[in-house]
Amino acid sequence: MxxxxxxxxxxxxxxxxxxxxxxxxxxxxxPDLEVLLVGDPALIGAAAxxxxxxxxxxxxxxxAQDADPAEAVRADPPPSVAAAARLVxxxxxxxxxxxxxxxxxxxxxxxxxxxxxxxxxxxxxxVLPGATGPTVLVDAGANMDATARQLHExxxxxxxxxxxxxxxxxxxxxxxxxxxxxxxxxQRVKEAHALIAADPALRYRGSVEGRDALTxxxxxxxxxxxxxxxxxxxxxxxxxxxxxRVRAEATGPRAALGGLLLRPALRRVRDDLDPDTYGxxxxxxxxxxxxxxxxxxxxxxxxxxxxxxxxxVRAGLPDRIAARMAALxx
Amino acid sequence: MxxxxxxxxxxxxxxxxxxxxxxxxxxxxxPDLEVLLVGDPALIGAAAxxxxxxxxxxxxxxxAQDADPAEAVRADPPPSVAAAARLVxxxxxxxxxxxxxxxxxxxxxxxxxxxxxxxxxxxxxxVLPGATGPTVLVDAGANMDATARQLHExxxxxxxxxxxxxxxxxxxxxxxxxxxxxxxxxQRVKEAHALIAADPALRYRGSVEGRDALTxxxxxxxxxxxxxxxxxxxxxxxxxxxxxRVRAEATGPRAALGGLLLRPALRRVRDDLDPDTYGxxxxxxxxxxxxxxxxxxxxxxxxxxxxxxxxxVRAGLPDRIAARMAALxx
Numbered sequence: 001m002x003x004x005x006x007x008x009x010x011x012x013x014x015x016x017x018x019x020x021x022x023x024x025x026x027x028x029x030x031p032d033l034e035v036l037l038v039g040d041p042a043l044i045g046a047a048a049x050x051x052x053x054x055x056x057x058x059x060x061x062x063x064a065q066d067a068d069p070a071e072a073v074r075a076d077p078p079p080s081v082a083a084a085a086r087l088v089x090x091x092x093x094x095x096x097x098x099x100x101x102x103x104x105x106x107x108x109x110x111x112x113x114x115x116x117x118x119x120x121x122x123x124x125x126x127v128l129p130g131a132t133g134p135t136v137l138v139d140a141g142a143n144m145d146a147t148a149r150q151l152h153e154x155x156x157x158x159x160x161x162x163x164x165x166x167x168x169x170x171x172x173x174x175x176x177x178x179x180x181x182x183x184x185x186x187q188r189v190k191e192a193h194a195l196i197a198a199d200p201a202l203r204y205r206g207s208v209e210g211r212d213a214l215t216x217x218x219x220x221x222x223x224x225x226x227x228x229x230x231x232x233x234x235x236x237x238x239x240x241x242x243x244x245r246v247r248a249e250a251t252g253p254r255a256a257l258g259g260l261l262l263r264p265a266l267r268r269v270r271d272d273l274d275p276d277t278y279g280x281x282x283x284x285x286x287x288x289x290x291x292x293x294x295x296x297x298x299x300x301x302x303x304x305x306x307x308x309x310x311x312x313v314r315a316g317l318p319d320r321i322a323a324r325m326a327a328l329x330x
Numbered sequence: 331m332x333x334x335x336x337x338x339x340x341x342x343x344x345x346x347x348x349x350x351x352x353x354x355x356x357x358x359x360x361p362d363l364e365v366l367l368v369g370d371p372a373l374i375g376a377a378a379x380x381x382x383x384x385x386x387x388x389x390x391x392x393x394a395q396d397a398d399p400a401e402a403v404r405a406d407p408p409p410s411v412a413a414a415a416r417l418v419x420x421x422x423x424x425x426x427x428x429x430x431x432x433x434x435x436x437x438x439x440x441x442x443x444x445x446x447x448x449x450x451x452x453x454x455x456x457v458l459p460g461a462t463g464p465t466v467l468v469d470a471g472a473n474m475d476a477t478a479r480q481l482h483e484x485x486x487x488x489x490x491x492x493x494x495x496x497x498x499x500x501x502x503x504x505x506x507x508x509x510x511x512x513x514x515x516x517q518r519v520k521e522a523h524a525l526i527a528a529d530p531a532l533r534y535r536g537s538v539e540g541r542d543a544l545t546x547x548x549x550x551x552x553x554x555x556x557x558x559x560x561x562x563x564x565x566x567x568x569x570x571x572x573x574x575r576v577r578a579e580a581t582g583p584r585a586a587l588g589g590l591l592l593r594p595a596l597r598r599v600r601d602d603l604d605p606d607t608y609g610x611x612x613x614x615x616x617x618x619x620x621x622x623x624x625x626x627x628x629x630x631x632x633x634x635x636x637x638x639x640x641x642x643v644r645a646g647l648p649d650r651i652a653a654r655m656a657a658l659x660x
Contacts, residue, residue, distance in 0.1 A: 210559070229539075230539075234561050237539075269579055
């Protein structure tokens, strides 16, 4: 059975053009993928009608960047991201992808698709390019003010994702802290450390620090959404700035030649550190698959996000998470 | 009048040898610097007696890495870092430098030297190598669970440091958040945003994100100690890992030659991003100057930390901060 992905065609800096282009590219490259483009048919254009595996579902408008997410997704008529989420809720689609207002995408998934049983707060999973494989960072920015108990849940969500979608075997996890001593951090981290360390179902390796973001010390880094987002964006920004400075410093004929000869290596490292590799972040713990794509996503990023959502569908991610949380509760 | 720096000779991974060597190098390079080496005279050795501007002050032992900081610095006899802090308290030294247990150094400064009037929580100032100049990050890890009011104080501490020690003119500040929208983050960040934005004595530029760590968007990044430490260590770790990967990818004769030709540029960028540039972090808001050096500091790092402490003394940092906080309270 094909994976059916509802794409918010109106969300994103370059929507609808880049979104439609990316979704069509994803369909062209994956014979088992169906896409439902949700938005104004006049804006989506005729290109979308060329494939049997593309359907256009009319919806009014995107959510404005300054809108309140919870209010926006409940508006009538529903904005495009809410209409897409309803398709998942009603079983007409398996996954939701949006590059629009990320808070609205999260709200649509949580409020309209709903939480998986046993999950108190769905969380965003970003994937960092670790030294020896992918590292899941959860929560990457969905939940501010998460409790210690929720951090414990995030550990399970992240390990389920690493194992079931990324194919990591026996995923290990660590708790983001500010020293190697167990649980060094604020009060919440200390409490979460105690909960996670006492859970025999997790392969807990203790504290990890910001400097371990890319070293593959653990497969899953558990953090609250604030610290997790700081880590993610600092990682992206530092890599970008380091390469910018190498370019800026490579002046004069010797260095220019050196840069030319070294370019393939520099490109490989830069591309490896590029946040667009995965096209977005999975929201873990909803009743369906949801991928928050980058607002500035180009067609390539949207296509990646659609493929990435399909991987979650094929892995049966929501069911896997529900089963894992049920075992935890029992 | 020379700057008198009390150095914890027994604190640090390579103490006392690296610490003594670094302190003597600092004295040799700065005719207006006096150093008091605090620790066991037998361990410090005879080299320290070669200069008129070096004194050895006997003290028992360093603080063990697993000790409780507040208890350790109050022990009798006092450990070396506490003995050094007492010299500052008693007016025999102007500054404290330690590469030992950082929590103990903070505790010694706060409990023995004391807080400046108007400062509720002294905070650590790390300096990040921004694109167009230094960027102060405060708090870099001293205070977990800081309140919104304390974050507001950190903004003043950071701006005082940027202007009075680093020579930044009309320092601007931003609050670490997770989106560009004002105050996007947890509850504490929202409250701190309101306090800082309403303060006409600050040049507040709104939210900054992890991706702005090195872009010089603002001169001072305000954060609580947990998120600040995550940002600092992610920055260091990502830069290190990016260069490691470039080296690892630069295989084959073409790339090797390219690496050779580009080496000066790569070195400049790497050195610029090296956390040892400043030798440590100033603790802002104590009644004296205190610099927390890296535990793994080599002699070069210790020498830098001593010079850096002397800069704080010459700038009259504690008095400047006290004056600024008095104006804020009035």
